[in-house]
Amino acid sequence: MLHAGLLDDLGCRIAWGRLPPGTVLTTAALEAEYGLSRTVVREAVRVLEAMRLVEARRHVGITVRPRPEWNALDVRLIGWNLAGPGRQEELGSLMELRQAIEPVAARLAATRASAGDRAELVALASRLRDLGRQGLGESQEYLTADIDFHRLVAQSSGNYMFAGVLGEVIGEVLAGRTRLGLSPALPAVEALDLHQIAALAISGGDADAAERAIRAIVEEARRAALDAGAATEPAPAATV
Amino acid sequence: MLHAGLLDDLGCRIAWGRLPPGTVLTTAALEAEYGLSRTVVREAVRVLEAMRLVEARRHVGITVRPRPEWNALDVRLIGWNLAGPGRQEELGSLMELRQAIEPVAARLAATRASAGDRAELVALASRLRDLGRQGLGESQEYLTADIDFHRLVAQSSGNYMFAGVLGEVIGEVLAGRTRLGLSPALPAVEALDLHQIAALAISGGDADAAERAIRAIVEEARRAALDAGAATEPAPAATV
DNA sequence: ACTTATGCAATAGTCATACTTATGGCCCAG
DNA sequence: CTGGGCCATAAGTATGACTATTGCATAAGT
Incomplete structure (x- = not known):
């Protein structure tokens, strides 16, 4: 589909600073550059506009907006940032977002989670402990269970904003940890314990304990990540 | 501009449940219903698709997606929700988001804010105190200063995600408080003190104190809001 | 010299038509 | 009942024509 391709290409060029704020494009120039029809160009621009990455004005053209105006929590934009030279910075921002949201999500989950979710969280924490003890902290299985755990906490919070943003980015953040070798084959006993503590606290309705445990995990x-701070993960190849 | 009008209308109808998840539309039907060209319809649908409110498929049409799949933190969607029957629920979710983000933002602001921002925060807190003491807690001036204060905390955090989402929604949340009469003409001394404490803590680089103060404010x-829980604010007239 | 008004070209916005593409559902055969 | 093929469905794309708004350049006025 041409629309998706153009949207991604333009989105990345903007997110990566190749079309810096203030750049003025025109639909005619984009048609010529990409060899696509006006329809495809306009539709892609409409989406970029909706994301506040650009502003289209008659007689002027399509101007790239300053970064602070962009919809920072747009999932697509987060993906573009993560795929480009600003990946580390984006992961850092996401880490801070987790730091903010996950403890409150856990607190809310302790009061709102369904019985089924409570049981599932305990089961996931058990799974993490088992895999960790087997030295499988770097495995795909561990990663999947870890992602599922954090996603379920967010979903159980009953706040669909938490569920939405965390559901979308937690996979990327945790996978990034694994890739950076920050998820050791033998996870610290305390880390495994914290997942257990968090799950049991949520399951038992102890909001304070749940919040403290998740806060400690994050x-x-x-x-x-800070300790590994200089261990820069190379940005993925700049082709989307 | 026809595009914006159609986008808002469709967005609201979806957000308000008038086009419930599972509803299947076609571009042809929308053209006929709205008396607009296919271009306008397609461009609006593109944006809704990007927001994950709908999915367009050949041979099927344009299907409204289940609510959990929507981009919950999309600013436009938040606006639609706030303008409709789900306003209270949306304000509740935003309050929880504030609860999560603002204390962490304050902590980060204490370490990252520029000298100018630190001074500005102290000045804003002073202004709030002065207006409060004059019994102007319900005034537009107080509201403006309150919004500016919280926005600046978010911006000073140096996390553009915090700045983005709070910058967009804090105005709406605080204005909703004023409209509900939850912002008393004579604000409690403690509330004014807390803004001072927060501003001074950020200004002085005391992250723990800043976090505690903002947490207490939120x-x-x-x-x-809970105490006034039953005092339901009527949803705005359903015209955008 | 500075300010205000006017006109025109620039570029997005909209409409209509034609053609292409992928795909879901239905029908038929084994 | 299952699998394969076909066709109609509806989105995806391209193009030409026209409309609408507006920014900039120029001219006129003070």
Whole structure:
């Protein structure tokens, strides 16, 4: 589909600073550059406009807006940022977002989660512990269970904003940890314990304990990322 | 501009449940219903698709997606929700989001804010105190200063995601408080003190104190909203 | 010299028509 | 009942024509 391709290409060029804020494009120039019809160009521009990456004005053209105006929490934009030279910075921002949201999500989950979700969280924490003890902290299975755990906490919070943003980005953040080797084959006992504590606290309705445990989990992850701070993950190849 | 009108109309109809998940539209039917060209319809649908409100498929049409799949933190969607029957629920979710984000933003602001921003925060807190003491807690001036204060905390955090989402929604949330009469003409001394404490903590680089103060501010706001829980604000007239 | 008004070209916005593409559902055969 | 093929469905794309708005350049006025 041509629309998706053009949208991604333009989105990346903007997100990566290749079309810096203030750049003025025209639909005619884009048609010529990409060899596509006006329909495809306009439709892609409409989406970029909706994301506040550009502003289209008659007689002027399509101007790239300043970065602070962009819809920072747009999932597509997050993806573009993660796929480009600003990946580390984006992961850092996402880590801070997790730091903010996950403890509150856990607190809410402790009061709102369904019985089924409570049981599922306990089961996931058990799974993480088992895999961790087997030295499989770097495995896909561990990663999947870790992602599922955090997603379920967000969903159980009953706040669909938490569920939405965390559901979308937690996979990327945790996978990034694994790729950076920040998820050791033998996870620290304390980390596994914290997942257990969090799951049991949510399951038992203890909001304070749930919040403290998740806060500690996220803090540990943040510290590990800081310790590895200079270990820069190379940006993915710049082709989307 | 026809595009914006159609987008808002369709967006609201979906957000308000008038086009419930599972509803299948076609571009032909929308053209006929709205008396607009295919171009306008397609461009609007593109944006809705990007927001994950709908999915367009050949041979099927344009299907409204289940609500959990929507981009919950899309600013436009938040606006549609706030303009419709789900306003209270949306304000509740936003309050929780504030609860999560603002304390962490304050913590980060304490370490990252520029000297100018630190001074500005202190000045805004002073302004709030002065207006509050004059019994102007319900005034537009107080509201403006309150919004500016919280926005600046978010911006000073140096996390553009915090700045983005709070910058967009804080005005709406705080204005809703004023409209509901939850912002008393004579604000409690403690509330004014907390803004001072937060501003001074950020200005002085005390992250713990900044976080505690902002947390207390947001918690006080949340409690006030709970106390007024049954005082339902009528949804705005359903015309955007 | 500065300010205001006017006109025109620039570029997006909209409409209509034609053609292409993929795909879901239905029908038929084994 | 299952699998394969075909066709109609509806989106996806292209193009030409026309409309609408507006920014900029120029001219006129003070």
